[in-house]
Amino acid sequence: MGEDMSSGEAPTTSQRLALLHSDTEKASEAARELAERGEFVPLEEADVVIALGGDGFMLDTMHEMLDSHRVRPVFGLNLGTVGFLMNRYRSSGDIAARIAKAKPHRVSPLRMEAITQSGETITSCAINEVSLLRETRQTAKIEISVNDRVRIKQLAGDGVLLATPVGSTAYNLSANGPILPLDSQMLALTPISPFRPRRWPGAILPDRSRVTFRVHEPAKRPVAVVADQKEVRDVAEVHVEIARDKELTLLFDAGHALDERIVAEQFIT
Template sequence: MTAPRLAFLAADTEAAKAARDRLVALYGDCDPETADAIVALGGDGFMLETQHRFLGRNRPIYGMNRGSVGFLMNDYREEGLPERIAHAQAAVLHPLRMHAETVRGGVAEALAINEVSLLREQRQAAKIRILVDGRVRLEELICDGVLVSTPAGSTAYNLSAHGPIVPLSANLLPLTPISAFRPRRWRGALLPSTSVVTFEVLEPDKRPVAAVADYTEVRDVARVTVAEDRSVSLTMLFDPDHSLSERIIAEQFTV
């Protein structure tokens, strides 16, 4: 079996850069555009950054943890790396596409691998109407914010906001309020992955709201539409004994 051609990328930390130097000395280095796989060295934040960098080109990315959390990363081991990557399991993900319209008539689009969130900009709570596939499902949500998550992102901000963890194979999108004030008992919804979610900001001048797709922020939005974009794919590689699907299931039993 021919060893895969690897490209090594490192976060801007001493641990990640030192690991890259050692791995390049062992296995060489290839241009990411022609590599069979990209090895991302860092934490989950750097994995997200690397995914965005190659979004739309579907370069397989194998992460190794040189950061803190490392939920999306494989364990760091230098030996046998080409063999590990050759036998890795692929998880194919699709991002969310955010279409945001501002109160001044501007339009912006961005892709989110984790989530699209709407957040209040000032001291007053936001007021947001929620539509799903063009039908009003919640006339008025008074809250700090609300988010739509991908299954892969359901263990990130969505989980911190007490949203459900979603297995990759479920074809569901969590819709989760952030510090909801009214209706007080609404805890969110699980939507089919084909859903188109629209947020209409009520009283946007008095209660301004920002929309964030991962780390792309649009201020003073009036209307935001979110849907899964299946025309765009990204591939993450995981060791067979610790696949992303297994991690998502295991996370639900963490106490």
């Protein structure tokens, strides 16, 4: 993650702003320009965080918020490629005024609890999705339960994922999963290259669901789980549910909100 650029004094607005940027040349140059025009505080003193970069850097910033003692709203400015989670970067204008008028969107991540073949338990959060993926050429075979009721005794294929509405337009969409409106209170359960049951398209679940994945023949057919960027290999069992105690806030310019982007994504051909 790029440096936290600060002058040590709060800006003229009532909100104290911290400035973070990715390591790309474009983001670094934009950060220098903003730092020359405004005053920023260190991250630990900030009320709002400005993130300069692409969607990957926004995810990194949001995970940093999850790991901190104080979760702050994040206002992203796109210096990457797609910028689905970001606002448009403009080299002119009052950034503090934009943030003051911004529309908040609250996002609850998934909490993943993975139990490895050796019995170790590893917990992590995912803002986009939790994915189970085969590690070798051997097809993964996975049992899927929802709220302790077995729904699929054995899914054979490359894997399966559980996505939030924010993540439904990412890997989930590439795997032919559904796009979920931001306020749908649903999760997308999507198979990845399924072999059996071949015609199972996945499922849309209420976000109060607790989903359990159990790996069949884990020694012969090893499976890894990935919570956003964090990978755990050789898992035997994985539990996933919404982490309601980890709510995050993203800020968007008026008319440039995430819910509208998710709707619009469904009409892109």
